[in-house]
Amino acid sequence: MKGNFFQPGALWLDDAGIPINAHGGGILLHGGVYYWFGEHKVGGEPGNSAQVGVRVYSSEDLVHWSNKGIALQVSGDANHDLARGCILERPKVIYNARTRQFVMWFHLELLGQGYGAARSGVAVADCVTGPYRYLSSFRPNAGVWPKNAAAGECGALDAGEQRLIAEWLPNADEMRDCYPGNIFCRDFAGGQMARDMTLFVDDDQTAYQVYASEENGTLHISQLSEDYLRPAGNYVRIFPGRFNEAPALFKTKSGDYYLITSDCTGWSPNPARLSHAKSIWGPWEELGNPCRGSREEVATTFWSQSTYVLPLAGDRFIYLGDRWNPMDAIDGRYVWLPIEFENGLPVLRWREKWSLEQL
Numbered sequence: 001m002k003g004n005f006f007q008p009g010a011l012w013l014d015d016a017g018i019p020i021n022a023h024g025g026g027i028l029l030h031g032g033v034y035y036w037f038g039e040h041k042v043g044g045e046p047g048n049s050a051q052v053g054v055r056v057y058s059s060e061d062l063v064h065w066s067n068k069g070i071a072l073q074v075s076g077d078a079n080h081d082l083a084r085g086c087i088l089e090r091p092k093v094i095y096n097a098r099t100r101q102f103v104m105w106f107h108l109e110l111l112g113q114g115y116g117a118a119r120s121g122v123a124v125a126d127c128v129t130g131p132y133r134y135l136s137s138f139r140p141n142a143g144v145w146p147k148n149a150a151a152g153e154c155g156a157l158d159a160g161e162q163r164l165i166a167e168w169l170p171n172a173d174e175m176r177d178c179y180p181g182n183i184f185c186r187d188f189a190g191g192q193m194a195r196d197m198t199l200f201v202d203d204d205q206t207a208y209q210v211y212a213s214e215e216n217g218t219l220h221i222s223q224l225s226e227d228y229l230r231p232a233g234n235y236v237r238i239f240p241g242r243f244n245e246a247p248a249l250f251k252t253k254s255g256d257y258y259l260i261t262s263d264c265t266g267w268s269p270n271p272a273r274l275s276h277a278k279s280i281w282g283p284w285e286e287l288g289n290p291c292r293g294s295r296e297e298v299a300t301t302f303w304s305q306s307t308y309v310l311p312l313a314g315d316r317f318i319y320l321g322d323r324w325n326p327m328d329a330i331d332g333r334y335v336w337l338p339i340e341f342e343n344g345l346p347v348l349r350w351r352e353k354w355s356l357e358q359l
């Protein structure tokens with residue numbers, strides 16, 4: 001990045017001249033400084049799992065970043081939840097003014113289990129840059145029914161219903177039309193699956209986790225406890241069977257909640273989706289693709305997948321996306337674009353080069 005410009009997709013160097021290594025990340029503004037937390041990736045395919053941990057950078061202008069080290073480290077102990085080689089994705093950090101703690105949530109897959117564990121991990125620190133102390137990981141909302149489910153939808157599954165889900169699973173990619181809407185019942189006792197995720201703190205300081213659940217088929221919006229360390233036991237299911245991933249939630253001064261998500265196609269980009277609600281609990285309405293541009297740009301979200309939307313003063317917002325490179329994970333790029341409002345709705349357009357003054 002030269003001068004004060006963002007150059008989406010270009011190599012982005014920190015102030016020591018080293019490419020920024022913070023993928024699937026999010027940003028916390030604290031004490032007038034921005035902190036960018038993201039997955040530290042290594043080269044080649046091994047970089048698709050966690051070899052190092054979560055890295056943090058700081059900046060005052062969002063363009064120039066200085067490396068503040070590893071905020072959360074993987075463990076050398078193969079039996080630890082964060083054993084080197086586990087999958088640790090999409091870390092997000094929020095600040096709890098009550099406890100004066102910085103709280104990090106992330107998607108955790110245990111070593112050697114592929115994407116089967118589908119857990120949320122939580123770590124805390126007294127200092128924004130860490131080191132973060134790992135607390136625990138779990139599948140959220142064990143023993144809690146979603147607050148927007150009809151009574152008839154909730155209940156233990158019989159053997160036949162369980163078999164239908166088990167038969168559908170190996171063909172889930174091809175058989176989206178047959179999505180079993182009752183996977184959350186299967187997972188009631190052990191907790192809900194949680195993969196791609198984000199955190200959102202509302203104006204009243206209530207925090208929420210949004211995670212891709214139910215074999216990635218359905219998003220959950222889940223309130224966090226007052227200390228932000230656990231689910232509060234209050235959640236809704238949204239867009240069942242739409243396979244939304246990569247959630248990024250933001251709210252305008254008018255009180256409108258917007259959610260940008262992607263479809264579920266692994267590391268390959270796909271068309272983004274915009275949704276809107278007047279209450280975080282819904283009803284949520286899908287509004288289509290927020291991208292404007294060429295066919296390819298619209299079909300690939302400018303060759304990126306959402307990870308966060310950063311709110312700035314004055315009701316301005318920046319879209320943060322990842323341009324993944326699974327063959328050489330460390331060379332994944334960042335696609336940051338200004339969110340424009342057109343007819344009152346957020347849209348994204350490609351910019352080769354742009355600055356905050358243009359927001």
Ligand code: GAL
Binds near residue numbers: 090196266305
């Ligand atoms: C994507 C997801 C990424 C990562 C990847 C693995 O769909 O958004 O965070 O999990 O799949 O294939």
